[in-house]
Amino acid sequence: MRFFVEQLTFGLTDGAIYALIALGYTMVYGIIELINFAHGDIYTVGGFLGLTAISLLGLEHASPVVLIPGLVVVFAVAMAVNGLIGVTIERVAYRPLRNAPRLAPLITAVGMSFVLEGIIFLIKGPNDVSYPNLLPSGNLNLGFASIGVANVVIILLALGLMVALNAFIQRTRIGRAMRATAQDRDAARLMGININRTIAITFFIGSALAAAGGIINGFYFQTIRFDQGFRAGLIAFTAAVFGGIGNVVGAAIGGFAIGIIIDFIGGYFQGGAQWSDVVVFSILIGTLVFRPTGLLGTRTQER
Amino acid sequence: MKRPSGQRQPGFLERARSFELRGWGAAGRARNVPYLLLGIALILFPILDSDSSQVNVAADAGHWILLALGLNIVVGYAGLLDLGYAAFFAIGSYAFAILASGQFHIHISFWILLPVSAFIAALFGVLLGAPTLRLRGDYLAIVTLGFGEIVPRVFRNATPITGGVNGIVGIDQPRLPPILGWDGKFGFNPVPYYYLILAILILSIFLINNLRNSRLGRAWMAIREDEVAASATGINTVTTKLLAFALGASFSGFAGTYYASKLFLVVPESFSFQAVSVVVLVMVVLGGMGNMRGVIVGAILIYTIQTYLLIQLPGWIDSATAALNIDWLTKLDLGHYAQQSNYLIFGLILVGIMLLRPQGLIPSAQRKVELELGTSEDSLAELQGQV
Numbered sequence: 133m134r135f136f137v138e139q140l141t142f143g144l145t146d147g148a149i150y151a152l153i154a155l156g157y158t159m160v161y162g163i164i165e166l167i168n169f170a171h172g173d174i175y176t177v178g179g180f181l182g183l184t185a186i187s188l189l190g191l192e193h194a195s196p197v198v199l200i201p202g203l204v205v206v207f208a209v210a211m212a213v214n215g216l217i218g219v220t221i222e223r224v225a226y227r228p229l230r231n232a233p234r235l236a237p238l239i240t241a242v243g244m245s246f247v248l249e250g251i252i253f254l255i256k257g258p259n260d261v262s263y264p265n266l267l268p269s270g271n272l273n274l275g276f277a278s279i280g281v282a283n284v285v286i287i288l289l290a291l292g293l294m295v296a297l298n299a300f301i302q303r304t305r306i307g308r309a310m311r312a313t314a315q316d317r318d319a320a321r322l323m324g325i326n327i328n329r330t331i332a333i334t335f336f337i338g339s340a341l342a343a344a345g346g347i348i349n350g351f352y353f354q355t356i357r358f359d360q361g362f363r364a365g366l367i368a369f370t371a372a373v374f375g376g377i378g379n380v381v382g383a384a385i386g387g388f389a390i391g392i393i394i395d396f397i398g399g400y401f402q403g404g405a406q407w408s409d410v411v412v413f414s415i416l417i418g419t420l421v422f423r424p425t426g427l428l429g430t431r432t433q434e435r
Numbered sequence: 436m437k438r439p440s441g442q443r444q445p446g447f448l449e450r451a452r453s454f455e456l457r458g459w460g461a462a463g464r465a466r467n468v469p470y471l472l473l474g475i476a477l478i479l480f481p482i483l484d485s486d487s488s489q490v491n492v493a494a495d496a497g498h499w500i501l502l503a504l505g506l507n508i509v510v511g512y513a514g515l516l517d518l519g520y521a522a523f524f525a526i527g528s529y530a531f532a533i534l535a536s537g538q539f540h541i542h543i544s545f546w547i548l549l550p551v552s553a554f555i556a557a558l559f560g561v562l563l564g565a566p567t568l569r570l571r572g573d574y575l576a577i578v579t580l581g582f583g584e585i586v587p588r589v590f591r592n593a594t595p596i597t598g599g600v601n602g603i604v605g606i607d608q609p610r611l612p613p614i615l616g617w618d619g620k621f622g623f624n625p626v627p628y629y630y631l632i633l634a635i636l637i638l639s640i641f642l643i644n645n646l647r648n649s650r651l652g653r654a655w656m657a658i659r660e661d662e663v664a665a666s667a668t669g670i671n672t673v674t675t676k677l678l679a680f681a682l683g684a685s686f687s688g689f690a691g692t693y694y695a696s697k698l699f700l701v702v703p704e705s706f707s708f709q710a711v712s713v714v715v716l717v718m719v720v721l722g723g724m725g726n727m728r729g730v731i732v733g734a735i736l737i738y739t740i741q742t743y744l745l746i747q748l749p750g751w752i753d754s755a756t757a758a759l760n761i762d763w764l765t766k767l768d769l770g771h772y773a774q775q776s777n778y779l780i781f782g783l784i785l786v787g788i789m790l791l792r793p794q795g796l797i798p799s800a801q802r803k804v805e806l807e808l809g810t811s812e813d814s815l816a817e818l819q820g821q822v
Contacts, residue, residue: 232789407588
């Protein structure tokens with residue numbers, strides 16, 4: 133029981149990070165049907181932006197009174213800057229190809245991924261960069277098991293962001309514009325929705341959430357690396373597909389589910405950790421082949 | 436996206452016919468002279484290069500050209516984005532390494548395994564393709580990407596069979612009967628490898644050229660342009676795509692066998708997305724999707740950038756900044772950056788080509804029209820008001 137609860141907590145924590153990345157994939161795919169291969173690297177950039185903000189504010193050794201408002205600033209700045217980077221990428225690399233043959237934006241997205249990775253590589257080098265852990269330490273004793281306070285904070289933080297996102301999409305005018313654009317771009321345009329702006333906002337939100345994921349990941353694992361976005365991106369995309377691509381709630385559920393699967397494989401099977409990626413990518417292929425709509429998705433029309 | 440309907444097709448057919456005819460007429464012979472000269476130069480090249488160092492570089496470049504030609508079948512002809520091409524290269528390499536090394540004390544001849552490992556790679560192409568080629572194009576890209584990540588990890592983890600992270604060392608090398616005072620052993624001498632890959636390449640170019648002009652090749656291009664219309668004309672789209680996948684994979688199987696035997700070892704790390712799949716994709720995209728000449732030029736260019744320019748450039752930059760003797764310029768340490776910038780360069784090539792010249796450096800005339808004016812997929816979508 134104890135072991136199970138611990139593994140579940142680890143899984144949910146990893147899953148929270150994957151879910152935050154998966155939201156960006158699923159929103160972008162939902163609205164322009166593009167697999168944004170660069171999204172994993174946008175997540176890495178977000179992590180590094182957070183690191184820069186932390187050291188600029190000198191939060192590594194700050195007292196708790198300064199730390200909490202400081203962290204709010206770090207998250208806000210990193211998410212905003214990363215959002216703008218996402219919007220810039222869309223404007224420069226994807227928008228000119230919106231009506232091009234399908235292959236073209238896909239190849240550009242792969243290229244953008246490498247451009248970002250290359251830039252981080254040049255600035256930060258090929259090695260692990262250490263990240264301060266600014267999350268509260270200590271354990272919560274539940275009697276039958278004890279779980280880290282940090283894990284609880286991460287899961288609650290991610291859930292909070294997801295609930296906020298869902299409310300934004302369901303309740304606000306911009307959210308309604310996003311849903312309308314995803315359903316039928318031309319009809320939405322006829323209704324007076326500014327399509328370009330709506331797509332830009334989608335990229336902004338997706339990239340901002342990825343930055344939050346990147347910072348949380350840095351705190352939790354205390355290292356960050358220029359190419360971490362490739363694997364994390366592919367796993368998060370699996371989560372988005374597993375939950376039903378284009379579906380925000382699905383991406384969140386998919387993220388947590390994939391996180392739990394990865395940690396259970398590593399926890400319950402001897403030498404399982406080295407096979408977890410193989411299992412996850414097999415889930416990706418399996419889902420696309422047998423149930424391309426995922427757990428919650430609706431069938432997207434083949435064009 | 437406006438295009439006068441029905442104009443492209445007859446134009447293309449005429450071009451294709453005149454291309455075939457050109458090869459045989461008197462004028463055709465004159466056109467072939469540069470190729471003939473190039474062929475002679477390529478054959479004489481090892482004799483002129485006394486210490487064989489450049490021959491070695493050329494012999495290594497050869498398998499990259501082969502990989503690019505194979506991927507061009509999938510991406511250029513059939514228009515399917517395969518981001519896991521490294522997987523088939525790895526399968527070809529490991530198939531040869533397992534069947535021709537001390538790993539299990541099996542030593543089957545290189546010449547038998549060359550087609551066998553290509554067949555094994557093609558088989559895996561079919562295994563992956565059969566369930567997934569029904570999916571839409573972008574799902575296929577992500578499925579192949581996933582497959583490309585699974586295969587090297589399986590090779591890394593299946594230690595009893597594949598040697599795990601250490602890979603397989605001591606792979607057999609090709610042998611020929613002794614001729615003209617040469618004992619027929621390839622060893623570590625690059626010259627026989629050079630002629631071997633040259634022969635494989637010439638054969639492959641001949642085969643692929645014939646494939647392209649065959650019924651199958653035309654079916655690939657029809658599917659690339661408009662899958663629905665191709666299907667309506669009686670083309671079995673799944674089988675046709677599957678053949679593109681399998682044939683593309685088989686060429687990377689050839690390349691893998693050659694690569695493993697020349698390098699003498701295989702390790703799982705050399706088959707990653709970053710090390711192979713993207714590099715080959717950049718070669719194809721830069722040269723010109725769908726055009727063999729372009730793809731070959733693209734492969735040579737990228738190989739040169741990767742193995743020569745990026746290694747030589749830091750030295751040049753350092754000596755240039757030292758000669759200029761400008762303090763801040765020296766401090767920037769540009770040379771250090773140059774060597775590490777291959778990710779950035781590849782990314783910029785992919786983005787830049789797609790935005791500015793999607794047909795590549797040396798375009799296929801037909802692909803150029805499609806990429807500039809759009810394929811009828813878009814026109815159909817436009818008609819239905821879906822753009």
